[in-house]
Amino acid sequence: MCRNFFATVVAIFAVMPLAAQLKAEWGNIDTRYPMNSTDEVKSVQVSKAVAWKGERVNLQLKVVNPLPKECEVKYVFSELKCGKNVIPAANIVGGFVEPVITDRFIGCGKHEVDAYGENLVADRITAGGSAVIPSGVSRGLWFTVQVPQDVKPGTYKGFVELLCGSKKTKLGYSIKVLDRVLPAPKEWAFHLDLWQNPYAVARVHKVELWSKEHFDALRPYMLKLAAGGQKAITATLIDRPWDGQTYDPFGSLVTWVKRADGSWWYDFTIFDRWVEFMMSCGIDKEITCFSMIPWKLSFRYYDQATHSHKYINCAPGEEAYTRFWGGMLSAFAAHLKEKGWFDKTFISMDERSLQQMQAAIKVIKEYAPGMKISMAGNYHPEIEADIHDYCLDVFAYGAYTPELLARRKAEGKVSTYYTCCSAEYPNVFTFSAPSDAEFIALEALAKGLDGYLRWAYNSWTVTPEEDSRFTAWPAGDTYIIYPFSASSIRWERLVQGIQQYEKYRILLAEAKANGDTSRIDALGKLLESIDIKKISTDSEKIVNGFRNTLNNM
């Protein structure tokens, strides 16, 4: 423990609004601070956080510009100090939370973009050191402190300095670092799977697909994803596996060529580059390959004889389908073995009929024996044994009995859940409560699941920084981070939840090892008492209660 040399110094910064210039005070991370009002929001002020070594901690200030004119507000994060020990300022990232257009929950279904309203909601966390705040407007200033793994425990104090014109103010805060280590995200057990869309990055960054510039642009997004503990690389084996459900449709990473003599040639160059790139970002547990059963059963290939793209229409169970996929799977399996990736590659399916999946599994077993299979959708006992990574819809995961989960774990299989357009809670739409995102991992903990899947990490809309609405899906459904590596309240709170999942897991294992679970039992009971049907009102209380109890252990 280090001494608090700065305790006195910090005290005088506690709450010190800039007279007639700028009002700044501590807010909390459960509030999306309102845009068009200088009204006081009666909310809890949080300027003290608790963290393990290695943990990432979120804090938020509320800043109001009450002046009759706009002001460019600059901000600087100081380093955090505890005696002679330091958490460097470079470990603190964040900035003002900018508004994006959202709508409201209405479930799935094609609709006009503005059919369900046009509301502004603070979500996109910018960076850059300043933002222009219009007259009479309040903004959240959200920032994330990465506590180093090797820092000494103790209470670290620092401040945020705000400048509007020539006037400045400082708001102090503290982070109490406990003498416990949260492992690096790579080591987290929580199985996070958000599907990546490299095509959206190429479009927004105006770079050529799979060029060096494309990979350079992709890297910060994928490092951010890795820092959240992502486990799977999203790979596509065919063109448009989900047809046009995203603004930027997915292309094929595999080149299928039908030669003039009728034989097939498959080239895996792009697949290899994508996988190697993702692995170099630290995401390498699974390569999930979509999809043998696309939403439209029409497969594009290059036809050498006519020098043109052609389509083959065939369905699982048909001989043409078996021929088309059998040859490719066999070549793919051989290629994966050569690369050393066979054991981590999954043929992935989502939300298709049982009959179609059974027919596809038959082809896999015949032409690529031993190849793993993953699936997101409903529960089908008929194929459960074949699915190494099984992700059930939140409405269907009652099918996971404790016995089934225990058996799957013993078999080294992964069992997770997902939410999409059909579930209002828990979810990460732009209109969702921030605490809902943190709750997602707690729900997995409560149900004994390994993790969570979402279909869209960055399938951006046409103007993702302005409008998160997209036809057929609730706003924000298609992406959780913003272009140019801007973060979001949703992403930061999702990762915060995953960190609590890991901390609980570690404490529970330790308690069991010591033969004394009395202290952790209260948390177990809290998890047991969760009623997911009440999450719309309860999530904030649950996640804060869980985190505070955890941080007192």
Next chain:
Amino acid sequence: MCRNFFATVVAIFAVMPLAAQLKAEWGNIDTRYPMNSTDEVKSVQVSKAVAWKGERVNLQLKVVNPLPKECEVKYVFSELKCGKNVIPAANIVGGFVEPVITDRFIGCGKHEVDAYGENLVADRITAGGSAVIPSGVSRGLWFTVQVPQDVKPGTYKGFVELLCGSKKTKLGYSIKVLDRVLPAPKEWAFHLDLWQNPYAVARVHKVELWSKEHFDALRPYMLKLAAGGQKAITATLIDRPWDGQTYDPFGSLVTWVKRADGSWWYDFTIFDRWVEFMMSCGIDKEITCFSMIPWKLSFRYYDQATHSHKYINCAPGEEAYTRFWGGMLSAFAAHLKEKGWFDKTFISMDERSLQQMQAAIKVIKEYAPGMKISMAGNYHPEIEADIHDYCLDVFAYGAYTPELLARRKAEGKVSTYYTCCSAEYPNVFTFSAPSDAEFIALEALAKGLDGYLRWAYNSWTVTPEEDSRFTAWPAGDTYIIYPFSASSIRWERLVQGIQQYEKYRILLAEAKANGDTSRIDALGKLLESIDIKKISTDSEKIVNGFRNTLNNM
């Protein structure tokens, strides 16, 4: 548990030498079967193995050709069956153990290659399905069964079929698979670090450095290394960090150019490709970068003004050294942060003086603050706190007190040991006993260490398949695997030891979690009783005793 339908069938294959054709019987994995004798070796016959799910198991047959002429002996591994459950034949690799020239232990020091004798020793495990055995010669047939992680427990039975001319024989064996799972090598805690030499691969495979062909040739070697649980990527920052101590000296992965205006330009293209390639092989925990203190303090760079290579001679502590390294380290740190690799990269030093290392550490702290440092050598309390990955010479590791090891572990630091030319035991020279290689990990377990380092995975001699001797080092010191992905008895036994380390670790954690360590205490006592000074005679007894006890738990 599955039933043994095949028990009766297998029994008749137990030992059935081919009359006057070929003598084949079960041997053991502690014997390098003699080359030029048909003498019966009085050795233990092992045809029954025990394994966890996911474990790799070694077995060896002894085959003798008593005929007056050579014979091409073919071999086929059957699948292993337990009722309707199968371990496929594709999971079994191996072949005849071919001889290589070795010498004897004499420590370090430049000498004529044949100064210490020329003995043949069976070490290189070939593959390919057949080998020509000369008249009157015996050979070991070594094979490794990879038990799948998801196989059902039970006793699996299979056989090896041998053919000499038209006569064939079958030898049955069994593997009892326990209901326990050994995690994949990627998850192993044991910190294995064998330095890789990509230059030797380019030479032997006759491919251009860093071409696609080069990476294609490298991949099988690096996958094999990853399957042993390797944690570190060996990277070189300068030309010839160890001067010419290997037949293929190491070049620099970084291009250093001094521009005509005196400024420096650093290009990391090759470094990036090598690191990304290694990560795609599954080796990604550490990038260890050699060396700021090379054996010859002379640094090569490209001089733009004269369009030629030049050398700068400078030593740690000198201003020229600080300038030369400071600029590069600063650019390197920025590059690593962009790539997301900063936290896993180490500036690595080996066996240099304390004064030099202190001076180098000062430069690192000034120009690349936060960069991790690794070191292999003697114990220096003055710099211990700065060394994140500290590997002590086997003669020096008495300096690791339990308190020091516990503190380092709590700080997330790695503590390992190494052996090189100076230590006869435990080591993996070609003349070392096979059990010595398995003992290496047990010694780490006994001393509470995280793992083991060796300086040479594949720094091949000029004819590595024929002669393992190399000037200055005991034979086999410079490589543990052979060209064209042939394995060795030393490599297989080293990995076998690492697997026992992991199994013990898992059982111990479980016993502690259950609050009952009574069953595992015997193993703990066995580890405590090890006297490393008696390893020359004891290693075989120790490793077999430890493994057998472990497999009965």
